[in-house]
Amino acid sequence: MASPIQRSIIDVRMNDGTEYRNIVTNLRDQQRFSDLREARRWSAEDQMLVMRVLAWAALCRLGKFDGGYDAFLDATEIIVPVEESQDVDPTVTAIQGD
Known part of the structure; x- marks a missing residue:
């Protein structure tokens, strides 16, 4: 059986104390990582780098951050993956249009 x-x-958490919780990344964010990684010739093996870029891309997509990746690094205190990742039912997601 396939993994869910x-x-x-x-x-x-931003340097100014603003916290964004439970930010769900998506395929668009992954594409932004891929594009930036290629442009800057970064390794895809660095999981912390992946998480930082995904966080930046997701906050930009959601209208929570308006700036480039380097500005995001300067403005951010910490990024933490949420331990309780959620299983996704692809059928329900497709029907709901998320």
Whole structure:
């Protein structure tokens, strides 16, 4: 039996104390990572790098951060993956249009 699909969920605390909790990343965020990784010739093996870029991309997509990746690094105190990742039912997701 195949493993369930899981969402990547991230908590972010900015230097100004603003906290963003349970930020769910998506395929668009993964594509932004892929594009930035290729442009900057980064390794895809660095999981902390992946998490940082996904957090930045998700917050930009959600309208919570308006700036480039380097500005995000300067403005961010900590990024933490949420331990309780959620299993995704692809059928329900497709029907709901998420």
